[in-house]
Amino acid sequence: xxxxxxxxxxxxxxxxxxxxxxxxxxxxxxxxxxxxxxxxxxxxxxxxxxxxxxxxxxxxxxxxxxxxxxxxxxxxxxxxxxxxxxxxxxxxxxxxxxxxxxxxxxxxxxxxxxxxxxxxxxxxxxxxxxxxxxxxxxxxxxxxxxxxxxxxxxxxxxxxxxxxxxxxxxxxxxxxxxxxxxxxxxxxxxxxxxxxxxxxxxxxxxxxxxxxxxxxxxxxxxxxxxxxxxxxxxxxxxxxxxxxxxxxxxxxxxxxxxxxxxxxxxxxxxxxxxxxxxxxxxxxxxxxxxxxxxxxxxxxxxxxxxxxxxxxxxxxxxxxxxxxxxxxxxxxxxxxxxxxxxxxxxxxxxxxxxxxxxxxxxxxxxxxxxxxxxxxxxxxxxxxxxxxxxxxxxxxxxxx
Ligand code: HEM
Numbered sequence: 001x002x003x004x005x006x007x008x009x010x011x012x013x014x015x016x017x018x019x020x021x022x023x024x025x026x027x028x029x030x031x032x033x034x035x036x037x038x039x040x041x042x043x044x045x046x047x048x049x050x051x052x053x054x055x056x057x058x059x060x061x062x063x064x065x066x067x068x069x070x071x072x073x074x075x076x077x078x079x080x081x082x083x084x085x086x087x088x089x090x091x092x093x094x095x096x097x098x099x100x101x102x103x104x105x106x107x108x109x110x111x112x113x114x115x116x117x118x119x120x121x122x123x124x125x126x127x128x129x130x131x132x133x134x135x136x137x138x139x140x141x142x143x144x145x146x147x148x149x150x151x152x153x154x155x156x157x158x159x160x161x162x163x164x165x166x167x168x169x170x171x172x173x174x175x176x177x178x179x180x181x182x183x184x185x186x187x188x189x190x191x192x193x194x195x196x197x198x199x200x201x202x203x204x205x206x207x208x209x210x211x212x213x214x215x216x217x218x219x220x221x222x223x224x225x226x227x228x229x230x231x232x233x234x235x236x237x238x239x240x241x242x243x244x245x246x247x248x249x250x251x252x253x254x255x256x257x258x259x260x261x262x263x264x265x266x267x268x269x270x271x272x273x274x275x276x277x278x279x280x281x282x283x284x285x286x287x288x289x290x291x292x293x294x295x296x297x298x299x300x301x302x303x304x305x306x307x308x309x310x311x312x313x314x315x316x317x318x319x320x321x322x323x324x325x326x327x328x329x330x331x332x333x334x335x336x337x338x339x340x341x342x343x344x345x346x347x348x349x350x351x352x353x354x355x356x357x358x359x360x361x362x363x364x365x366x367x368x369x370x371x372x373x374x375x376x377x378x379x380x381x382x383x384x385x386x387x388x389x390x391x392x393x394x395x396x397x398x399x400x
Contacts, residue, residue, distance in 0.1 A: 010036075011040070048310070048311045072388065107237075140397060143251040146363070147363065154355070160211025177244050177388045242356075246360065248389050251391045252391050254364075255382065258375050261375070267368055268368055278360055280335045286341075288316070325337075376395075377397060382394060
């Protein structure tokens, strides 16, 4: 069933939930970039969609005019409670300085290079076990049986919550991000997630461990313990930001290799390409779009923006801007000039990028080591999720 009414004018009435946009946004961005580089729509409120690298990065740095108080691409249209459970939302992603500065600092150590190295062994073991389960069949759903299963379990480990709840966590994250236009579904998932984390916080207070949740509960800022709402919001953010994003990046990369035989062969033959290839796949298939709210009436790029308008921070389109990237529509696995903004730009730049890169690298290394030769299954119907996070959800592949 179509989730939106058809779009006839992308410059004035775009819709990021349009089925054609979700499947192939690239040609739409290319056209907009030359004809109307900041598109507009009145669907779900007044929204702007920049497509040029220079505009997207300038807006990301102008935190005075473009606030992070709401970063959901699909606005929440349900009723807000008078006393919200989370006055700061999911810090640091949902706050501006000064709260942003100290809440971001709480999370950064968990995703430092050194810590991330410590998560590599369990990520590799996990990839090996997942492949063991389907390698004998000659076929698999590379999204559902593989990509989707990896980040959620690594995040569960970091948060100190059981990995066997992976499907439940995945369901919550999908309902919040992928099905954000289905209000009851989104609300139910948020309730499920917070009810779970509230209980976990209570049990950590009684029996502290060494996980992120336990440590946040004993962290002090300016001599005072953190408010519980900050702990809950930050923990929920780690789950929401760390799961769908990375699984989409792994899935899109496998989709690319399943559909571009030359690149697949090259990755197998030249394993040293991996670091550059990962950056190129992140650039070309950037999964994440974030929102900003305009704080006061402002003209930007000739567009009359009003206080309260939403900006869709189109990092994926910025990464395909020919002003910045040579032949941006072509994946060049050895591209060296690649200042992509898949992880954002400015003060909110992804706090988990070391972890995301490690997971993507290990997932591809293990897959290519065991399954060097694979392609899309005959007649496969690949399906994509879009909106806030774009990536394949069904990706049937076959291998000898
Ligand atoms: C390929 C995978 C990922 C991509 C493409 C990605 C992308 C992004 C982007 C674009 C932002 C900027 C948000 C903004 O400007 O509003 C961001 C922020 C963030 N990401 Fe990631 N992310 C990924 C994986 C992860 C992982 C694994 C974690 C770990 C939990 C994570 C945690 C965060 C956090 C905490 C922030 C907020 C930072 C802040 O507001 O200061 N992300 N991410």
